[in-house]
Amino acid sequence: MLNTIDLAYWLPVIFAALMVISMFAYVILDGYDLGVGILLEFEKDTQEKDKMIASIGPFWDANETWLVLGVGLLLVAFPLAHGVILGALYLPVALMLLGLILRGVAFDFRVKAKAHHQAMWNTLFFAGSLLAAVSQGVMLGRYITGFAPGWGAWGFALLVGASLAAAYALLGAGWLMMKSTGPLQQRAVRWAQGSLWLAALATILVSIATPWISPRVFALWFSMPNIVLLAPVPIFTAALFAVIAYALPKLAARQQQGNDNFCWLPFAATVGIVVLAFFGLVYSIFPHLVIDQLTIWQAASSPEALLIMLFGAALVLPTIIGYTIYSYRVFWGKASELSYQ
Amino acid sequence: MLPDALLDPVILARIQFAANITFHILFPTISIAMGWVLLFFKLRFNSTGDAKWMEAYGFWVKIFALTFALGVVSGITMSFQFGTNWPGFMNTVGNIAGPLLAYEVLTAFFLEATFLGIMLFGQKKVSNRMHTLATVLVAGGTTLSAFWIIVLNSWMQTPTGFEMINGQAHVTSWFEVVFNPSMPYRLTHMLIASGLTVAFLIAGVSAYRWLKGQRIPSVLSALKTGVVLAAALIPLQIFVGDMHGLNTLKHQPAKIAAVEGIWHTEHGAPLMLFALPNEETRSNDYAIGIPKVASLILTHDINGEIKGLNEFAEHPPVAKVFWAFRIMAGVGMLMLLASWLAVWQIRRQGEPTPLVSKLLIAMTFSGWVATVAGWYVTEIGRQPWLVQGVLKTADAASHVPGGMILSTLIMYLALYVFLLISYISVVFYLAKKAGAAEQENQ
Numbered sequence: 214m215l216n217t218i219d220l221a222y223w224l225p226v227i228f229a230a231l232m233v234i235s236m237f238a239y240v241i242l243d244g245y246d247l248g249v250g251i252l253l254e255f256e257k258d259t260q261e262k263d264k265m266i267a268s269i270g271p272f273w274d275a276n277e278t279w280l281v282l283g284v285g286l287l288l289v290a291f292p293l294a295h296g297v298i299l300g301a302l303y304l305p306v307a308l309m310l311l312g313l314i315l316r317g318v319a320f321d322f323r324v325k326a327k328a329h330h331q332a333m334w335n336t337l338f339f340a341g342s343l344l345a346a347v348s349q350g351v352m353l354g355r356y357i358t359g360f361a362p363g364w365g366a367w368g369f370a371l372l373v374g375a376s377l378a379a380a381y382a383l384l385g386a387g388w389l390m391m392k393s394t395g396p397l398q399q400r401a402v403r404w405a406q407g408s409l410w411l412a413a414l415a416t417i418l419v420s421i422a423t424p425w426i427s428p429r430v431f432a433l434w435f436s437m438p439n440i441v442l443l444a445p446v447p448i449f450t451a452a453l454f455a456v457i458a459y460a461l462p463k464l465a466a467r468q469q470q471g472n473d474n475f476c477w478l479p480f481a482a483t484v485g486i487v488v489l490a491f492f493g494l495v496y497s498i499f500p501h502l503v504i505d506q507l508t509i510w511q512a513a514s515s516p517e518a519l520l521i522m523l524f525g526a527a528l529v530l531p532t533i534i535g536y537t538i539y540s541y542r543v544f545w546g547k548a549s550e551l552s553y554q
Numbered sequence: 555m556l557p558d559a560l561l562d563p564v565i566l567a568r569i570q571f572a573a574n575i576t577f578h579i580l581f582p583t584i585s586i587a588m589g590w591v592l593l594f595f596k597l598r599f600n601s602t603g604d605a606k607w608m609e610a611y612g613f614w615v616k617i618f619a620l621t622f623a624l625g626v627v628s629g630i631t632m633s634f635q636f637g638t639n640w641p642g643f644m645n646t647v648g649n650i651a652g653p654l655l656a657y658e659v660l661t662a663f664f665l666e667a668t669f670l671g672i673m674l675f676g677q678k679k680v681s682n683r684m685h686t687l688a689t690v691l692v693a694g695g696t697t698l699s700a701f702w703i704i705v706l707n708s709w710m711q712t713p714t715g716f717e718m719i720n721g722q723a724h725v726t727s728w729f730e731v732v733f734n735p736s737m738p739y740r741l742t743h744m745l746i747a748s749g750l751t752v753a754f755l756i757a758g759v760s761a762y763r764w765l766k767g768q769r770i771p772s773v774l775s776a777l778k779t780g781v782v783l784a785a786a787l788i789p790l791q792i793f794v795g796d797m798h799g800l801n802t803l804k805h806q807p808a809k810i811a812a813v814e815g816i817w818h819t820e821h822g823a824p825l826m827l828f829a830l831p832n833e834e835t836r837s838n839d840y841a842i843g844i845p846k847v848a849s850l851i852l853t854h855d856i857n858g859e860i861k862g863l864n865e866f867a868e869h870p871p872v873a874k875v876f877w878a879f880r881i882m883a884g885v886g887m888l889m890l891l892a893s894w895l896a897v898w899q900i901r902r903q904g905e906p907t908p909l910v911s912k913l914l915i916a917m918t919f920s921g922w923v924a925t926v927a928g929w930y931v932t933e934i935g936r937q938p939w940l941v942q943g944v945l946k947t948a949d950a951a952s953h954v955p956g957g958m959i960l961s962t963l964i965m966y967l968a969l970y971v972f973l974l975i976s977y978i979s980v981v982f983y984l985a986k987k988a989g990a991a992e993q994e995n996q
Contacts, residue, residue, distance in 0.1 A: 274670055278664050299641075322620070326976075540671055
């Protein structure tokens, strides 16, 4: 039987879950297109640059909407936490916005501007993507430490920033492997090899540093029986990294002979790594919104407000997922040159 | 060291929010109505089969995409700033603002963003019918977006349908929240403003192309669409604006007193053409007014009573509201003259003369000026309240140090100036380039 007390308990849980899901969708979807932006600087050929951009052209806008939904849910479902979190993250948020603005407009300006301005917009697209990725990582790093002061905590945040940029580059390279052919696909494999080691190193460092910096997380992970029950998380993560490391040279060899079977594997494995990272993160933090300070129930809006939003979300989210899949199907397969015709 | 006033977090947060909202509103103002104009081009093509309509679509869809991108990225900035700069807003009225914003993202934002991809790049990948449908969905999505945002803004101006419990607003009737007293007027006023902005943008850029020698049917048809739309919408806007004014007089009389520059309650108040409202002497310097006309317009009675600013314990800054209103109304009058003159001249001669072309080029961004000025009237006119009678602006501000807000403010301002210059130059560069492409084809 649902009464108001149950609703007051469950609605914040449901909204926290929805928020995690939309943040996850954001990290995967905008992650690959931010990654393509970061890799853009490593491609010297202008036409190949165009192809890279063409592969994300129809999607980047909708991808970014998941961030708006995720932050929007934080804003509307947990107004108290929204102010605390975003207030504490003032600077990295401003820098992320600067990055997102620059890349969003550079994407559109670069094809429309005068020829001699195109190089500038390409550089801004790269710089904006990198800035957005690093700032998001810094935000995550600051968040994990509960916004702890001091150089150590900020150093850790910067480390997470670099890790996230590497992870996005890996996603971007995986995306390009699926959406391209020829020399670009070859280079995408090489980029994936480069970013893979960076991402793996970063994952290890973050996994060590997080329990180091937060006693709560340490207690959660390194006590019996949790240490046994949670062991699959790092083990599977390591396995997925190994799968990618193994698959990339094979793919490079096959690709030389004009066969790119399993070109989706590195992307899919990276998605798997992100799933595990999300699980680890949510497990470490739930049911807090701000570690050791604020729980989801303390920060939630009134049950009436949550209920009316849940009603809308239940009705609309399946539709959104439906037409998102439709849009990916329309542009399925190798990316072709973007044209308004 | 900087003087303390420069580092006052509330003032800085307000300037920053004003800068962001001013920059942001420029782009939805264009994309809301341009979606429908593009649909018009597309439907004309579908029914006549005349290639010129598809050419017009092809040219304007590029500017639409650019505008849309700028609107999206500046809008994301705003959604973060609710939290970074105004935490008190969601803490107090989150139960009402939250669902409205959530409904905007869920019903409109995803729809526009997803189908924009198909609308822009999918013409060869989907059927013509599906492409038309994508255009409908994008246009509908932008308008739905505007609907939710205006609902929230109107509610902040004329809040109804809620009760305060422990300092937080709780909804008693969603119907009353959504259909609050000023919503229908504000929504109509904004949608027509968008239509006018787009009409003058299309007319101005097409006139530029025409004057530069691109005398092709698609340019002339777009130009005619622009001027006819402007000529039809401007009288409608004056009528709706008048009704909106009456509604504001009823619910926010202090705002109207500031708009009219009336300090003491008056019967038969004059319409001020020029004045420098002086908050120290609480009177107008160098006032020039037409006797009794303000009363006539606002009360539809030549000796009607209008409450003066002195009747209110708190009222908005007078000079800003007073002048913003005059700029809006003045640009509106110019719009009336320019569009009617252009329609009359083009009807007589079939094509615009160089003089009319130059007039239209000069008016290209007139819609922006009027919209921003109008937005200032309504937003500054609500001060010192953020939510009229419920929450003061100062009480919603965050405790972020002023220096941090100042440094990000400078960053945003530099970025916005750079982007605005880029936007305007690219619009005219595209216009020039389109001409070169046409000549190559011939």
